[in-house]
Amino acid sequence: MAEASLQAIIHACLADYAADHPLSPRQWQVCHHLRDCRTAALGGFALECDGCGDRPLLYHACRDRHCPRCQQRASAAWCDRQRAAVLPVTYHHLVFTLPASLNGWVEIHPEVIYGLLFETAWATLSTFGADPKRLDGQLGMTAMLHTWGQTLVRHVHLHCLVPGGALGSDGTWHPAKSTYLFPVRALSRHFRGGFVGRLRRAREDGKLSRIQDDAQVDRILETLMATDWVVYSKPCLARTDTVVDYLGRYSHRIALSDRRLLDFHGASVQLSYKDYRDGDRRKVMTLTAEELLRRFLLHVLPKGFMRVRHFGFLANRCRARRLAAIRTALSAPPPEACVPETPAARFDGYPCPKCRTGKLQVRAHLAPTEHAEGGRTPLRTL
Known part of the structure; x- marks a missing residue:
């Protein structure tokens, strides 16, 4: 059973879908953005925890407005x-x-x-x-x-x-x-x-x-x-x-949000939806992966x-x-002023998900893989 996410479905099925259904340049662009979101294809950062020394990688988001993982x-x-x-x-x-x-x-x-x-x-x-x-x-x-x-x-x-x-x-x-x-x-x-x-x-x-x-x-x-x-x-x-x-x-x-995709079996997807004609009951329908892609691209x-x-x-x-x-x-008071945080007050490192006490600091930049030589992501140390 594959991961139930729109990105996984695009990875697995886009080529077969495009062979039978012509995509517009805009649809191709959106699909590639969603496929590459938070992967090495977009580059990112190599991090290091100042507590436990763990060294995870953090990849950039695509920030496409169609992406269920962004924004x-x-x-x-x-x-x-x-x-x-x-x-x-x-x-x-x-x-x-x-x-x-x-x-x-x-x-x-x-x-x-x-x-x-x-x-x-x-x-x-x-x-x-x-x-x-x-x-x-x-x-x-x-x-x-x-x-x-x-x-x-x-x-x-x-x-x-x-x-x-x-x-x-x-x-x-x-x-x-x-x-x-x-x-x-x-x-x-x-x-x-x-x-x-x-x-x-x-x-x-x-x-x-x-x-x-x-x-x-x-x-x-x-x-x-x-x-x-x-x-x-x-x-x-x-x-x-x-x-x-x-x-x-x-x-x-x-x-579409990834939470509504329950199972993905390579050829079929289970989609959760609310049936407004039946008292707003939550139901599940099964679609082929190609049909889900077709509906999303609409x-x-x-x-x-x-x-x-x-x-x-x-x-x-x-x-x-x-x-x-x-x-x-209306004799109504003005809204409370919202004081923006300064960058220094807003960010002092990412919380470490492993030790939960240390902070992850950036130690190097990762270039996008399409610009890398030999298929490997080069590091640019800070």
Whole structure:
């Protein structure tokens, strides 16, 4: 039985999978990053314990945002920044979901479809928030793109965290008038119309150039308008931190954690998943290794695509100024200042896992193996 990890599956099965399934350059890049993560291929450090004298090797991480082993510190830092911006109001968790009939277009034009999803969700919420009969002001929104379901099939949706109120043009705070923020059915219809209209304009502007059949385009757009789109909305009446932490788990990673891979037998993989249609029960499904790779690669994002975005008074260019004005309007105290640690106070050596009392100090740098002569990793002593 092989190690149950995405890296082990890539090592064992990528060559066979690529022989039958053409990979894009971006997918190849991500697979190679994950395959080499924390291995001699990326180089690292030779360490020595000042207590027991043990000499382990520490290899560099790939830091790819698709890697299930990387970015834990970056994710925690992101959550800390979001919590520092939390206002003393009820927050609302909204989810805008694209119909499965668009999955084919997502396959060939992911950057366009994902971008329109962000644009339309914000246009929908900001229109409702600016309505004088509703909140009559500017909303704030933090949105994060998810492209997967629990079983790793393509399920494109946008998680949004929205403070329950709007900032008026006169600097006053207009609180939400109910616990559901806006009517979900009205949001769904506005979102559907806005997205289909933007798809049609994108088609006319040549942004969907890989879709050649005009009749198919018209047919799909008509089908989309005849379908009820799913918009979910729920107030965070207990703790907003729980939603921030939920989003934070995927702010710097994608789709799959190694904890969900239970067994890997070379040809098959056992995947743990939560069945939301059966009372959130935890279940196990068996997939071939090639099928798991195929499902994982569905969620590789275009290079440079920003999957976490802030809008309205939470936009980066005006966040500090607008949040201060809102706290003044709410008579709320400013957040506690976070004093960053100095490098000297933050690091004095790695704890030794062997003796648990000494510290591991760097004694040499390890060059990446692809630059080594004779297949051996050269040392550069400090």
